[in-house]
Each structure stands twice: as C-alpha cells, then as structure tokens.
Amino acid sequence: MAYGGLALYAYVLYVQGPLLPLLREETHLSYAAMSAHSTLFAAGGIVTNLLYARVSARLGGRRLFWAAAGSLAVSALLLALGAWAGVAYTLAASLAMGVTGATLQTATASALSDHHGPHRERALVEANAGASATALLAPLAVGAFQASGPGWRAALVVPLLAGAVLYVACRRVPFGAAPRRGGPGAPGKTARAKAPPLPARFRLLCTLLGTVVGLEFCVVFYGAPQLSSGVGLSSDSAATAMSLFAAGALAGRLVGSSVARPGRARPLVVAALAVTGAGFLPLWTATAAPVALVALFVTGFGVANLFPLVLSLAIEVAPDQSDRITARVYLTTSTAIMCAPLLLGALSDRVGVRPAFGVTALLIAVAALLVLLDRAPRTPPSAIPRPAAPRPDPTEVKS
Secondary structure, eight states: OHHHHHHHHHHHHHHHHHHHHHHHHHHTOOHHHHHHHHHHHHHHHHHHHHHHHHHHHHHOHHHHHHHHHHHHHHHHHHHHHHHHHOHHHHHHHHHHHHHHHHHHHHHHHHHHHHHHGGGHHHHHHHHHHHHHHHHHHHHHHHHHHHHHSSOGGGGGTHHHHHHHHHHHHHTTSOOSOOOOOSSTTSOSHHHHHHSOOOOHHHHHHHHHHHHHHHHHHHHHHHHHHHHHHHHOOOHHHHHHHTHHHHHHHHHHHHHHHHHOOTTOHHHHHHHHHHHHHHHHHHHHHOOSHHHHHHHHHHHHHHHTTHHHHHHHHHHHHSGGGHHHHHHHHHHHHHHHHHHHHHHHHHHHHHHOHHHHHTHHHHHHHHHHHHHHHOOOOOOOGGGSOOOSSOOOOTTOOOO
C-alpha cells in the first residue's frame, strides 16, 4: 500500500517534466510561465507540510493516505481539463496537485520510517525504487499518447485509474497511526513546547536535501527542453527520451536497495554525487543526441538514491521524531522544487536553455561541499549493542 502510494505520487510528479513543454507549445507560454506550474506544485507542498503534523494527528495515517491519493488523481485530471480553459486553471490544478501529492508522500514516508525502524534506509530506497518504475512509465505515456492521437492529456487520466485499482486492492490494509482525539498525545502548545530542539546537523542535512532535490528537478523539468535546444530532438521525442532518466533512476535505486545498510548512507551519498556529476556534464555540453541520451541515463542513475539516503541520515538525527522531521524535510524539498525550476525558466527566457541549465552543475558542487561539511557523531564501540544471536529480521523488506 505504501509503495503503491509513492508510485502514484511519482507518476504525477514525473509526468510534469515531459508534459509541461507540450503544454507550453500548445498555449504559447514563456519558459517562466511554464515553470510557474512546477513552482505552484511545490508551493502546495509547502502549505501541506506546515499543517501536516496536526492534520495527521487528527485524521490518522490511513484516512489521510486515501484522502490524499484520491484528491491527487482528481487534481491531475483537472490539469488536463484546465488546459482548454486557460493558464489560470492549469496553475490552480498544479497547486492542488502539490497539496495532495506532498500529503501522500509525507504520510507514506513517515509510516515506512516508523515501521522499519533501523532498517529505514533500505525500506526508503526500495520504496523509491518502486516509485521509479512508475516514473519510467510517465514520459513513455506522454510520448505515446501525444504521438498516437489522444494527446498528452490522456496521460493524466492514468492516476485516476491506478488510484482506483490501488483502493480496491488495499482498502483493508492497516496503515499508519490511528488518529489522536485528545489527552496527552494530542497536538497542542504543551506537546510542541516539550519537543526537544533538533541538532544543528539536522539543519545542514535539510540544506543538503534541498540541494539534491533542486538539482534533480532541474533535470526533471528542463531535461526535455535541453534535449530539444541542445541536440535538436523534437518535442515529442524529447518527452519520450526523458524515460531514460527515469530508467536510470530505477536502475540506481535497485542497486542502492541491494547495498543500503545501516551505517552506509554517507559513503553511498558520496558515490551517488560522483556519478551524478559524471553524467550531468556531458548532458549539459553534448551536441550529439546519442551522447546526451547516455548521459541522461547516467545522471538518473546517480541522482536516484540521493534523496532517500540523505533523508535516512536526517531521520537518524532524531529517529523518535519521524513525523516532525519528515514534515520539515518535505518543507525544505518543496522549497527547492519551487525555486530551482523557476530560476531555470527565468534564465532560459533571457539567455537560453543550455546556459541556464548550468545552474544544475552549481547545485551539484554545493551538494558536494555540504557532504564534506557534514560530520556524523561517532558512536563508541562499547555503546553499540550486540545481538544475542543471529536471527531473521521480520521487518526487513524482501527484494
């Protein structure tokens, strides 16, 4: 159920990258106006996560999950219909998608973190691997529908159908925490006053999360325009080619799932950043389509595990406050998704897509610097608990 929710969110999120350039062509928008859709999508996430802890406590994880999943599917359909009515309607639909999508993503990540405890690294990576599978389908669906006649709008009907199937299959599955109606556990001023402050390391890791998410969505939203302006692909072909980024992300997360273990997150972040940089530079500078397409796959492979691994490091700072941490994390990442593509859009209108795309290289460098600055506290060997005897872990997710 949790993996299905993340997959639904991932489809809606990644369908926008190849879809928005087609919307821009049809409605004659500027790059900045095109980017305003992703900005409002992220702004919806910011609003949601400011209120998430209180809403989650009142509704409970299960009710919140299904409400968010259904509303997200309907919002995607409104984007398709709004394109005929005018840009104001498509912008409003993007905002609604952001609100509902962030709610669904945060509820799912919090439930996975609570359920898997110290094995959250692998669980989060595996959940994102499943999400990458549907993210791979999104650009293929846009390209196929656009080329075959129904048009890109048909790709936005898919979430409604998938959400209905998920509900029929999982409507009785237990999920998340029950709602709190009052008493000591109810949210309020006293509960907030008793919450200990989060360490300074958490702020650094939040900044790192915002940076890696920003660079990822620069590629998600401007990979297709870069392929069109940089190597001359048509809009339809560029939209379909973005499936290579999602395919790289899927491959990266499958590999990440096999190697992610408690204590390995930081070196894996370093390796993922190195691969991301190695893929992005030829993607940015290439003039030949084959080089750019291979580089797009490599970039997706590298960027795939950055978010789940850094998220695991952030939760590790205070594992008993996962709801509070995930809400703040998604507030940070929503801000990054809001700002990075909007900056790229404004620059693209002024200097062109290729020079503006260089913002992504700057974000990769900033992320590398933040990783160097991060210093996790060392745990004395005597403080590490030793298991009484090896035995299977019932919480471990099987691949």
